[in-house]
Amino acid sequence: MKKTMYEKIWASHFVHQEPGQAPLLYVDRHLMHEVTSPQAFEGLRMAKRPVRNPHSILATIDHCVPTKDRDLPIADPIAKKQIETMAVNCDENGLNLYDMESPDNGVIHVVVPEHGFVHPGMVVVCGDSHTATHGAFGALAFGIGTSEVEHVMATQTLPQQKSKTMLVQVNGVLSKHCAAKDIALAIIGVTGTAGGTGYVMEYAGEAIEALSMEGRMTVCNMAIEAGARAGMVAPDQKTYDFLEGKEFAPKGEQWEQALAYWGSLVTDEGAQFDTVVTLNASEISPQVTWGTSPEQVVGVSGVVPAPASFDNKGKRIACEGALKYMDLEPNTKMTDIEIDYVFIGSCTNGRIEDFRDAAELAKGTQVAEGVTAIAVPGSFHVKIQAEKEGIDKIFKDAGWEWREPGCSMCLAMNGDELKDGQRCASTSNRNFEGRQGKGGRTHLVSPAMAAAAASAGRFVDISKLG
Amino acid sequence: MEQYKTHESIAALMNRNNVDTDQIIPKQFLKKVERTGFGVHLFHDWRYNDDGVTDNPDFELNKPAFKGAKILVAGDNFGCGSSREHAPWAIADYGFNTIIATSYADIFYNNCFKNGILAIVADESELDALMQEINASEGISFLIDLENQMVTTPAGNGFSFKIDPFRKENMLKGLDDIGLTLKHVDKIDEYEEQHKSCYPWLWA
Numbered sequence: 001m002k003k004t005m006y007e008k009i010w011a012s013h014f015v016h017q018e019p020g021q022a023p024l025l026y027v028d029r030h031l032m033h034e035v036t037s038p039q040a041f042e043g044l045r046m047a048k049r050p051v052r053n054p055h056s057i058l059a060t061i062d063h064c065v066p067t068k069d070r071d072l073p074i075a076d077p078i079a080k081k082q083i084e085t086m087a088v089n090c091d092e093n094g095l096n097l098y099d100m101e102s103p104d105n106g107v108i109h110v111v112v113p114e115h116g117f118v119h120p121g122m123v124v125v126c127g128d129s130h131t132a133t134h135g136a137f138g139a140l141a142f143g144i145g146t147s148e149v150e151h152v153m154a155t156q157t158l159p160q161q162k163s164k165t166m167l168v169q170v171n172g173v174l175s176k177h178c179a180a181k182d183i184a185l186a187i188i189g190v191t192g193t194a195g196g197t198g199y200v201m202e203y204a205g206e207a208i209e210a211l212s213m214e215g216r217m218t219v220c221n222m223a224i225e226a227g228a229r230a231g232m233v234a235p236d237q238k239t240y241d242f243l244e245g246k247e248f249a250p251k252g253e254q255w256e257q258a259l260a261y262w263g264s265l266v267t268d269e270g271a272q273f274d275t276v277v278t279l280n281a282s283e284i285s286p287q288v289t290w291g292t293s294p295e296q297v298v299g300v301s302g303v304v305p306a307p308a309s310f311d312n313k314g315k316r317i318a319c320e321g322a323l324k325y326m327d328l329e330p331n332t333k334m335t336d337i338e339i340d341y342v343f344i345g346s347c348t349n350g351r352i353e354d355f356r357d358a359a360e361l362a363k364g365t366q367v368a369e370g371v372t373a374i375a376v377p378g379s380f381h382v383k384i385q386a387e388k389e390g391i392d393k394i395f396k397d398a399g400w401e402w403r404e405p406g407c408s409m410c411l412a413m414n415g416d417e418l419k420d421g422q423r424c425a426s427t428s429n430r431n432f433e434g435r436q437g438k439g440g441r442t443h444l445v446s447p448a449m450a451a452a453a454a455s456a457g458r459f460v461d462i463s464k465l466g
Numbered sequence: 467m468e469q470y471k472t473h474e475s476i477a478a479l480m481n482r483n484n485v486d487t488d489q490i491i492p493k494q495f496l497k498k499v500e501r502t503g504f505g506v507h508l509f510h511d512w513r514y515n516d517d518g519v520t521d522n523p524d525f526e527l528n529k530p531a532f533k534g535a536k537i538l539v540a541g542d543n544f545g546c547g548s549s550r551e552h553a554p555w556a557i558a559d560y561g562f563n564t565i566i567a568t569s570y571a572d573i574f575y576n577n578c579f580k581n582g583i584l585a586i587v588a589d590e591s592e593l594d595a596l597m598q599e600i601n602a603s604e605g606i607s608f609l610i611d612l613e614n615q616m617v618t619t620p621a622g623n624g625f626s627f628k629i630d631p632f633r634k635e636n637m638l639k640g641l642d643d644i645g646l647t648l649k650h651v652d653k654i655d656e657y658e659e660q661h662k663s664c665y666p667w668l669w670a
Contacts, residue, residue: 038499147580250667442667
C-alpha cells in the first residue's frame with residue numbers, strides 16, 4: 001500500500017497497542033524550555049520515576065530571558081526562580097541544557113536545528129505548540145502539554161491517536177519580497193485556525209521546494225496556527241546539506257546509512273491524503289493580519305474587511321470583536337494603518353535569513369518618528385552571524401535596537417511588551433488579544449514587511465518595490 | 467487523578483469562539499513552578515478591571531448566577547493557541563470539571579483529560595439549544611453522566627455524546643496515564659533494542 005510520509009513515520013514508531021487503548025508511539029527527541037517543564041519534573045520526583053533516556057533531551061532557557069542587560073541579575077523573582085529550577089532539574093537528571101551563559105543559548109526552535117538535533121524520520125515533542133517547526137526536516141514534530149512532558153520523560157512514549165493527513169500543495173513561484181511567512185499566513189487564510197484540527201499537514205509543491213530550510217521552518221512553525229497537530233516537508237538535498245557536519249548529525253558510515261533511510265521517507269507517489277488544499281504562490285501577496293486571530297489576514301494591497309462581508313455567523317461576530325479590539329474601521333486600506341512598534345524575531349522569524357531579508361529593506365532608512373523597532377535574534381549563533389555580516393550595523397544605523405536572543409515580544413513574558421493601545425508590526429505567530437501586552441494590537445507580517453513598516457510608520461506594499 | 471463522577475452542577479455560558487489559551491491564562495502567570503493556584507488568574511484580562519483586582523461586572527463568568535458552576539459551555543475551537551497546560555490547570559483550579567463546546571484545539575483537548583476535565587463535543591444545534599436554555603434561565607444546572615455519556619438539562623435539551631473509550635475508562639477510574647504505559651515497559655524495551663539496530667546513528 002502506498003503511504004504518506006506521516007504514515008511511514010507513524011508505522012516505524014509504533015510500539016504497542018492494548019485493545020481499547022490508544023497506540024503507544026516512540027519518541028526520539030524531547031525538547032524543553034523553562035515554562036512548561038518544572039511541573040513535569042516535580043511529578044517524576046513525587047512518583048520516584050527516573051528520566052528514561054536523558055540523551056534524547058535538549059533544553060534551553062528562552063521564554064523568560066531579558067533581551068538587554070543580560071549580565072545583570074534577573075529582576076523578576078518568579079522568572080528567576082523558574083530559570084534556576086530549570087538548571088537544577090537538568091543537572092539532577094543529567095540533561096543537556098543551553099543555559100543563559102551558554103554560547104548556544106537561544107529560542108528552543110532556533111537552537112535545535114543549529115545543532116542538527118532533529119533528523120528526518122524522527123518523532124519529536126516539546127511542551128510548546130511551535131514544535132511543528134521541526135517538521136521542516138521531514139520529522140513528525142508536535143507540541144504537548146506538561147503531563148505529556150512527564151509521560152515522555154518517564155516512558156519515552158506517548159499514547160497517540162493517529163491523525164488524518166492533509167496535503168497543502170503550493171504551486172508556482174513567489175513574487176519578489178514575498179517570503180515563507182506570507183505562504184504560512186496565506187495558508188491559514190484559506191484553512192482557518194481550526195481547519196487543520198485533527199490533521200498532520202504535509203507541505204509540498206514548487207514553492208515549498210524552492211524555500212530554504214529556514215523558510216520551511218517558518219511554514220511548518222505556523223501549522224499549529226492552522227490547528228494542525230504537525231506540519232512537515234519531505235527531506236531533500238537542502239535538508240541533507242543543512243544537517244551535514246552539525247554536532248548531532250550522523251557521521252561517517254552512519255551518515256550514509258541515515259541518508260539511505262531518509263530518502264525512503266518521502267510520500268509514495270499516488271498515496272492518498274484525506275484532504276488536499278492547493279494554493280498558487282504567484283497569487284500570494286505580502287500578508288498582514290488585521291484581527292486577533294491569524295486567519296484574519298489579507299494582502300497588503302487589500303482593506304480591512306467589514307463584518308457583513310462574512311457569510312458565516314461565527315466569523316462575522318469574530319470580525320466585529322476583532323475590529324473593536326484592534327480599533328480599526330472596515331474598508332481602511334492596510335497601507336493606511338499606522339504603527340507604533342516593530343518586532344523582528346521569534347521561533348517563526350528569528351533566523352539568519354529573516355534578518356538578511358529585513359536588513360535589505362532597512363538599509364539606509366530611518367525608523368519613522370514615534371516608532372520603536374527592535375530586532376531580537378533567535379539565538380546567539382544567529383546574532384553572531386548577523387554581526388559578522390554587518391546586519392546589526394544596518395539596523396542600528398537605521399535607529400533599531402539590536403537585542404540579545406530570546407522569545408521576547410512574541411509572547412511578552414520577559415518584560416518586552418506593548419503598552420495599552422500600541423500597534424505593532426510583528427514577525428511572530430500570534431495576534432491574540434493581549435499576547436504582546438495587555439491592550440496591545442498585533443499585526444503579523446514577514447521580516448521584510450516589518451522592516452518596511454518601521455521606516456514608513458505604516459504598512460507598505462513591498463511587492464511594488466524594486 | 468480524581469475519579470470523574472456523575473454530577474449535577476450550574477452551567478456557565480461563555481458564548482465566544484476561538485477562546486485561546488493566552489486568554490484562559492495570560493503569560494504573566496506562567497512563571498510559577500507549581501501546578502496549583504492558577505484558578506485566581508483564569509481569564510485574568512477579561513475577568514478583572516484594569517486594576518487587576520476588582521471583578522469586571524461585564525465578564526460573563528462574574529455573573530452571580532454562574533457562581534459555583536462546574537460546567538462551562540463555550541463556542542467553537544475552544545483552547546486554541548499555546549500548548550500551556552496552565553490553561554486546564556487554571557480551569558480545574560477555578561472549579562470547572564466539564565466543558566461543553568462544538569470543537570476544541572487539539573493539544574488543549576488532550577491536556578483536559580490529563581487533568582480530570584471532561585471536554586464534551588456537542589454539535590451546533592445541540593450547543594445552540596443549551597445556550598438558549600442557559601440564556602432563558604441563568605443559573606440552571608445540567609446533569610453530566612459520563613458512564614452513560616449523557617448530558618441532561620431541565621428543559622430536555624440534553625444529548626448523548628461520544629468519547630474515546632480509553633479516555634472514558636481513565637476518567638471514571640481516575641487512572642494515571644504514566645502508570646498504565648509503564649505496564650508495557652517490556653514492549654518499550656523490546657522496541658528500543660530494535661530501534662538501536664535499525665537507526666544506530668540516533669544512539670551514537
